Amino acid sequence: MKYTKISAFFLLSALGLFLVPACTDLEPDEKDSIVLGETGGGFVKGDPTALLASAYTDLGAFTDQNNIYALYDHTTDEMIPPTRGVDWGDNGVWRTLHQHTWDPTHSAVLGAWNQLNQRAFKCNQILASDPSPQQAAEAKFLRAFYRYHVMDLFGQMPNREVDEGVDVNPTVYNRSDAFDLIVKDLEEALPNLPATGPVATNSSATQAAANTLLARLYLNKAVYKAARPEGPYQFDAADMNKVIQYCDAVTAAGYGLETEFFTNFSTAATKEIIFTSPEGTPQNRWFMTLHYNQNPSGWNGFTTLADFYAKFEDGDQRKGNYPTPDGSQFSGIGRGFLFGQQYKDDGTEVIDTRTQKPLSFTLDVPLSGAATDKGVRVIKYHPANAGQYIFFRYADVLLMKAEAIHRGGTDPGGKTALELVNELRTTRGAAALGSLTDADLLDERGRELYWEGIRRIDQVRFGTFDDQWSFKTVTEPFRVLFPIPQQALDSNPNLQQNEGY
Numbered sequence: 112m113k114y115t116k117i118s119a120f121f122l123l124s125a126l127g128l129f130l131v132p133a134c135t136d137l138e139p140d141e142k143d144s145i146v147l148g149e150t151g152g153g154f155v156k157g158d159p160t161a162l163l164a165s166a167y168t169d170l171g172a173f174t175d176q177n178n179i180y181a182l183y184d185h186t187t188d189e190m191i192p193p194t195r196g197v198d199w200g201d202n203g204v205w206r207t208l209h210q211h212t213w214d215p216t217h218s219a220v221l222g223a224w225n226q227l228n229q230r231a232f233k234c235n236q237i238l239a240s241d242p243s244p245q246q247a248a249e250a251k252f253l254r255a256f257y258r259y260h261v262m263d264l265f266g267q268m269p270n271r272e273v274d275e276g277v278d279v280n281p282t283v284y285n286r287s288d289a290f291d292l293i294v295k296d297l298e299e300a301l302p303n304l305p306a307t308g309p310v311a312t313n314s315s316a317t318q319a320a321a322n323t324l325l326a327r328l329y330l331n332k333a334v335y336k337a338a339r340p341e342g343p344y345q346f347d348a349a350d351m352n353k354v355i356q357y358c359d360a361v362t363a364a365g366y367g368l369e370t371e372f373f374t375n376f377s378t379a380a381t382k383e384i385i386f387t388s389p390e391g392t393p394q395n396r397w398f399m400t401l402h403y404n405q406n407p408s409g410w411n412g413f414t415t416l417a418d419f420y421a422k423f424e425d426g427d428q429r430k431g432n433y434p435t436p437d438g439s440q441f442s443g444i445g446r447g448f449l450f451g452q453q454y455k456d457d458g459t460e461v462i463d464t465r466t467q468k469p470l471s472f473t474l475d476v477p478l479s480g481a482a483t484d485k486g487v488r489v490i491k492y493h494p495a496n497a498g499q500y501i502f503f504r505y506a507d508v509l510l511m512k513a514e515a516i517h518r519g520g521t522d523p524g525g526k527t528a529l530e531l532v533n534e535l536r537t538t539r540g541a542a543a544l545g546s547l548t549d550a551d552l553l554d555e556r557g558r559e560l561y562w563e564g565i566r567r568i569d570q571v572r573f574g575t576f577d578d579q580w581s582f583k584t585v586t587e588p589f590r591v592l593f594p595i596p597q598q599a600l601d602s603n604p605n606l607q608q609n610e611g612y
Contacts, residue, residue, distance in 0.1 A: 314389035351520030414486025
């Protein structure tokens, strides 16, 4: 394998003395950490059960609105982070993501880099601590999950072994070799992972979760193996057949579509949910968008774009609705896209106390200088009955299979890509399509998976990430990769910056 040597991760202890818990900052808190012993500069094995539990806890980093999530969604055509007076200014960190003008000093770039690499290193510690076969398989799945995001965002993958001191530069794998190592981890893990079907919570690694991640990897293999990160991408039929194989394995495990879309994000979800975070709640997803005067009170932040909202037809469940009483819970806050007049639980109008007018969300929203009512808000996880934070669900699997067929794969059951997409659309209450193009597939993924942290991956694969939209006028193809953080470069002189930065 091709590799180069670089110096230690920024903010990562080479001896593994501190394991950083999931949080929104980068300060380790030993009260919530697993502290490993160390003798004569060498690694001392820890308790694999405690280490694995800590590694699952670390998944909470994905529920934050910053860092990892910000890189995946704020940079796309489905989200805009307007500045409202002094609110959400934050020295321009949100605006630069939307405008594609970030640089190696961006705080979210550094935060994502540190969080993902630290968590991958913890998985190395688990694997070096005599885990059981199932514990090793779960650790390999989690390592693959974290490394996949490092590879996808940054185009290279650092690795430090647990017995390497600070005088040893960790190995860095290029994107193609990183892909192979991630696939190897998942293939090795599969036989020893539980063959769990749909249950109320799926917050640990299963065969279905590994198969879903393998399907996603092979669907994007052309991107990760391309001679240049921005393409062109050549999708191979054999890879697409792999996608279909892994998707069919998930179907065979008993997963399927929920008949009501928003059930997926509630405590009642079962059929679609493949892998969730056991740590924290999805509360940031409603806090970051709801208005100050709604109940619960939000941070009045992020909205969707008018052009993205226009992709939905009336009658499509995914566009949203206002809930009705179910005998135990009721909220005036809608589900889906919140547009127009907003109401309280008792049906009366919400009043914007800053303007003393009824609160009515508008389609138009500027990137800066936005009034408090500007922008359509998005609610998938409802504060009344939000379930666990979702990483993988079956609708994505169905759409991956459809795309794989569309790109040259063959379904053993003889279904076409159009049939699969229409199966989803019919379930969601949308009209069936008469034909299917690349643009149709990308739009359908947007309608189904909006604000779930995957839009950037989809736009890169479909070649639209460099397009212009809203206040994003920059067209620089190299931005399909993020830069290596400047602090990492400053402390690691052998680390090479990605092209364009």
